[in-house]
Amino acid sequence: xxxxxxxxxxxxxxxxxxxxxxxxxxxxxxxxxxxxxxxxxxxxxxxxxxxxxxxxxxxxxxxxxxxxxxxxxxxxxxxxxxxxxxxxxxxxxxxxxxxxxxxxx
Amino acid sequence: xxxxxxxxxxxxxxxxxxxxxxxxxxxxxxxxxxxxxxxxxxxxxxxxxxxxxxxxxxxxxxxxxxxxxxxxxxxxxxxxxxxxxxxxxxxxxxxxxxxxxxxxxxxxxxxxxxxxxxxxxxxxxxxxxxxxxxxxxxxxxxxxxxxxxxxxxxxxxxxxxxxxxxxx
Numbered sequence: 001x002x003x004x005x006x007x008x009x010x011x012x013x014x015x016x017x018x019x020x021x022x023x024x025x026x027x028x029x030x031x032x033x034x035x036x037x038x039x040x041x042x043x044x045x046x047x048x049x050x051x052x053x054x055x056x057x058x059x060x061x062x063x064x065x066x067x068x069x070x071x072x073x074x075x076x077x078x079x080x081x082x083x084x085x086x087x088x089x090x091x092x093x094x095x096x097x098x099x100x101x102x103x104x105x
Numbered sequence: 106x107x108x109x110x111x112x113x114x115x116x117x118x119x120x121x122x123x124x125x126x127x128x129x130x131x132x133x134x135x136x137x138x139x140x141x142x143x144x145x146x147x148x149x150x151x152x153x154x155x156x157x158x159x160x161x162x163x164x165x166x167x168x169x170x171x172x173x174x175x176x177x178x179x180x181x182x183x184x185x186x187x188x189x190x191x192x193x194x195x196x197x198x199x200x201x202x203x204x205x206x207x208x209x210x211x212x213x214x215x216x217x218x219x220x221x222x223x224x225x226x227x228x229x230x231x232x233x234x235x236x237x238x239x240x241x242x243x244x245x246x247x248x249x250x251x252x253x254x255x256x257x258x259x260x261x262x263x264x265x266x267x268x269x270x271x272x273x
Contacts, residue, residue: 004110005107005110006109006110007109007110007113008224008225008226009224009225009226010215010224011113011117012113012150012154013215014215015117015120015121015150017207017211017214017215018121018207019120019121019124020211021203021206021207021210021211022121022124022125022128022203023124023128024203024206024210025128025199025202025203025206026127026128028202029128029199029202030128032133034133034136034137034175034178034179035128035130035133035136037175038127038133038136038137038140038175039127039128041140041167041171042124042127042128042140042143045143045144045147045167048147048159049147049150049151052151052154052156052159053154055154055156055234056154056155056156056226056227056229056233056234057224057225057226057227058227059227059228059229059230059233060227061233061234061238061239061242062242062246064156064158064159064234064239064242065239065242065243065246065247067156067159068159068162068239068243069247069250069254071162071163071166071167072166072254072257072258073254073257074167074171075166075170075171075258075261076257076258076260076261077261078171078174078175079174079261079262079265080261080264080265080268082174082175082178082265083264083265083266083268083269084268085178085182086178086181086182086268086269087268087269089182090271095182095184
């Protein structure tokens with residue numbers, strides 16, 4: 001069991017992979033559009049975790065800067081995505097992704 | 106350092122448990138609340154990785170901004186009871202699909218990295234990950250992308266307003 005200790009970058013990368021897989025499973029299995037969007041955020045955060053890990057492993061701050069960029073773009077994406085959801089809900093009266101076939105009537 | 110390992114395992118367990126709870130909740134509001142817990146655990150992990158500024162931003166932007174936005178929209182839409190479909194997949198199949206995805210997509214990447222046992226952390230300069238050093242990096246090497254980012258946010262604001270408006 002000596003792979004459990006000490007904590008190396010590999011532990012953080014494995015955790016990041018697990019988190020990403022949970023995010024994919026959420027996107028693939030849920031029908032509610034909010035759950036899809038939130039699972040998407042989970043996947044973005046898994047990638048952020050590996051960015052920060054590599055940043056510490058190589059002593060380079062570029063990873064931190066990229067994480068800040070990803071967070072800003074995720075905020076923009078959530079904003080636009082949720083407004084599309086509002087417009088679609090007004091049109092279809094549902095949040096089931098399987099019933100969203102077109103953006104117009 | 107034993108303490109570091111204990112903190113890592115506690116935060117990792119909290120992160121995985123909260124994420125699994127999140128993708129299995131029937132009600133999107135409770136999913137959003139559990140996701141705030143997952144983001145808090147993630148912020149703790151960032152703090153163990155010497156990323157103090159990113160850790161604070163994680164709490165401020167995700168837990169304080171994006172999740173509040175999601176909860177607002179869920180509550181504005183006023184979903185009926187039959188809109189809230191529970192997970193139709195059995196947990197067994199979910200685990201199978203997740204394991205297959207893990208093996209197919211991320212397994213090969215991990216197997217390239219994991220055998221490298223003596224790969225360890227770099228020797229860090231004092232103040233690594235603090236606001237001063239991150240800011241210096243942004244405003245020297247990444248000045249142009251940073252300015253483009255403000256344009257992206259402006260576009261997102263205008264786009265969201267145009268799309269969510271009833272009549273233009």
